Amino acid sequence: MRKRDFKVVVIGDSGVGKSTFISALINESLNKLTHIDKHQPIQLPPEMFNHPQCNTTLIDTKCQPNQLPEQVRIADVILLMYAIDDDGSWERLNKFWLRELKEKEFKQPIIVVGNKLDLMGLDEDREYCRIFKVIKQLVKDFSQVEMGIECSSIKLQGVQDVINCAQRTYLYPLAPLYNLVNKSLTEGFKKALTRIFRICDRDGDGKWSDFELERFQKKVFKKHLDSSDIAGIKDLIEEELKDDSNKKSFITLQGFMVLQKRGIELMKIQISWTILRYFNYKDDLTLEESLFQEEYLNNYNTRLKFDQNAGQTVELSDFALQKLKSIFLLNGQTLTQTQFNYIFYPVMFQTNFPLLQQYRSESQQITLTQWLALWKYE
Numbered sequence: 001m002r003k004r005d006f007k008v009v010v011i012g013d014s015g016v017g018k019s020t021f022i023s024a025l026i027n028e029s030l031n032k033l034t035h036i037d038k039h040q041p042i043q044l045p046p047e048m049f050n051h052p053q054c055n056t057t058l059i060d061t062k063c064q065p066n067q068l069p070e071q072v073r074i075a076d077v078i079l080l081m082y083a084i085d086d087d088g089s090w091e092r093l094n095k096f097w098l099r100e101l102k103e104k105e106f107k108q109p110i111i112v113v114g115n116k117l118d119l120m121g122l123d124e125d126r127e128y129c130r131i132f133k134v135i136k137q138l139v140k141d142f143s144q145v146e147m148g149i150e151c152s153s154i155k156l157q158g159v160q161d162v163i164n165c166a167q168r169t170y171l172y173p174l175a176p177l178y179n180l181v182n183k184s185l186t187e188g189f190k191k192a193l194t195r196i197f198r199i200c201d202r203d204g205d206g207k208w209s210d211f212e213l214e215r216f217q218k219k220v221f222k223k224h225l226d227s228s229d230i231a232g233i234k235d236l237i238e239e240e241l242k243d244d245s246n247k248k249s250f251i252t253l254q255g256f257m258v259l260q261k262r263g264i265e266l267m268k269i270q271i272s273w274t275i276l277r278y279f280n281y282k283d284d285l286t287l288e289e290s291l292f293q294e295e296y297l298n299n300y301n302t303r304l305k306f307d308q309n310a311g312q313t314v315e316l317s318d319f320a321l322q323k324l325k326s327i328f329l330l331n332g333q334t335l336t337q338t339q340f341n342y343i344f345y346p347v348m349f350q351t352n353f354p355l356l357q358q359y360r361s362e363s364q365q366i367t368l369t370q371w372l373a374l375w376k377y378e
Contacts, residue, residue, distance in 0.1 A: 002053070003054075004053060004054055004170070005057070006054060006055070006056060006057070006076040006077065007059060007074055007075055007076050007077075008056060008057070008059065008075065008076070008077050008163070008166045009059045009069070009071045009074070009077075009078055009079070010060055010061060010081060011061050011068070011069055011078060011079070011080055011081070011097065012080055012081035012082055012089075012113075013065075013082070013083075013089055014065075016081045016082055016083045016086075016089055016115055016116075017081065017116055017153050018061065018081055019060055020153040020154065021113075021115060021151070021153040021159060021162075022039045022042065022060050023039070024154075024156050024159045025044065025058065025159055025163065026042065027156065028048065028159070028160065029044065029045050029048055039058075041057050041058065041059045041060075042058050043055070043056070043057055044056040044057070044058055048160065049160060049164050049167060050164045051164070051167040051168065051171060053171075056163065056167060059071050059074075066096060066100075068101070068104065072101070072106060072108075073106075076170050077109050077110075077111065077169050077170050078101070078106075078109070078110045078111070078144075079111050079162065080093065080112050080113065081113045081114075081115050082112070082114060082134075083114075083115055084115065084116050084117055084119065084120055084130065084150060085116050090134055093112065093134070093138065094137075094138065094141070098110070098138060098141070098142045098144075101142075101144065102142055106144070107144065109144060109146045109169045109173060109174070109175065110142070110144045110145045110146065111146060111147055111148070111162070111165055111166055111169060112131070112135050112147070112149075113148070113149055113151060114130065114131050114134065114148065114149070114150040114151070115151055115152070116152065116154075117150045117151055117152040117155075117157060117158065118152040118154050118155045118157065130150070132148070139180050139181065140180075143175065143180075146169055146175070146180070149161060149165055168270075171270075171273070172270045173283055174264070176283065176284060177189040177260075177264060177269065178264050178269075183265075184261075185257060185260065185261055189260075189272075189285065190257060191285075191345060191346045191347070192276060192279075192281055192285055192346065193253075193256060193257050193260060194253060194345055194346045195279070195346035196275065196279050197253045197256050198346070199279065200216045202215075204326060204327075204330055206252075206253070206330075207250035207251060207252050207253075208250055208251040208252075208256070210230050210249065213225065213230060213251055214230070219278070220274060221274065233251070233259065234251065234255075236259065236262060237251065237255040240259075240261075240262055241255065241258055260272050260275075315376065316375055316376060321372065321376060324371070324372060324375055325368065327343060328368050328371045328372075329368070331343075334365040334366065334367055335366050335367075335371055336365050337364065340366075
């Protein structure tokens with residue numbers, strides 16, 4: 001993965017330990033003690049953390065009570081800090097901080113950080129029941145809250161883990177893929193998975209054979225699947241779907257989606273993003289512009305450049321027309337509006353074209369000739 005620059009902004013009430021938290025990270029990176037009231041933005045050494053491809057800038061904040069710091073506007077990830085030993089501190093998460101961020105329509109992912117863990121007098125085998133109680137309702141009320149974590153800045157306990165979580169949230173964003181409240185895949189992610197499934201369904205029969213599954217694994221992950229691996233995947237899908245439809249000789253689109261949902265719930269979201277990025281999806285689930293560059297409109301026999309300003313036109317190749325014909329025939333001898341909508345389901349914007357009434361007002365179906373006429377002028 002290419003190097004990526006991102007900014008982490010630390011916000012929270014005065015006295016919760018924001019500057020001490022940043023000092024702790026400086027201490028670990030420089031191996032010397034330091035503490036000042038307000039830090040300038042600092043660049044964290046990439047080798048300190050689990051994702052060295054991240055160029056991480058950490059930004060401390062100070063502001064008046066009941067006021068959001070200006071630095072929130074440039075944040076890629078927000079660390080919202082509270083003091084574990086102060087009930088008033090965590091109550092302010094809901095009453096002011098998250099409410100204000102929501103009203104101002106900030107969309108960045110938020111990680112809730114419970115600082116001053118050392119004041120709780122707990123040993124190394126502590127349970128994290130407190131942070132779960134804190135964020136359980138926050139996740140339901142504020143969609144930008146993705147997780148919670150505790151640390152002790154004084155004892156340098158868990159401070160690197162906080163940054164690791166922030167980097168992971170940035171590299172593999174959850175919100176575009178999964179709704180934490182409903183515990184379901186987002187509509188955009190379902191559309192993307194549908195497109196990917198269809199691309200890898202080489203014979204167009206609406207399901208993946210073992211061969212197609214193994215081919216997908218080799219393309220995306222550069223790894224081989226043996227028979228036991230394939231059986232394990234099908235077992236997991238069967239467990240989730242509560243049936244054995246995938247245990248025969250194929251995997252359905254529903255099974256593929258269930259597999260991704262299960263991975264996300266097991267905190268393996270990077271698997272989903274590896275798949276999405278291989279198939280040219282960006283973080284907002286739109287496709288990379290490189291897929292639509294003019295070079296793809298070239299005449300591959302003469303290598304003539306397509307120039308819209310010169311009054312030129314293009315037409316589909318025989319191969320493309322044959323592909324469109326095969327898509328149509330998969331749905332039978334005619335196409336209904338419902339089938340048309342299904343074909344274009346992976347498209348990320350509303351597709352209302354064509355209206356079937358344009359062909360025959362009394363007909364609710366279009367023929368193969370009418371379908372091809374959408375793409376080819378004769």
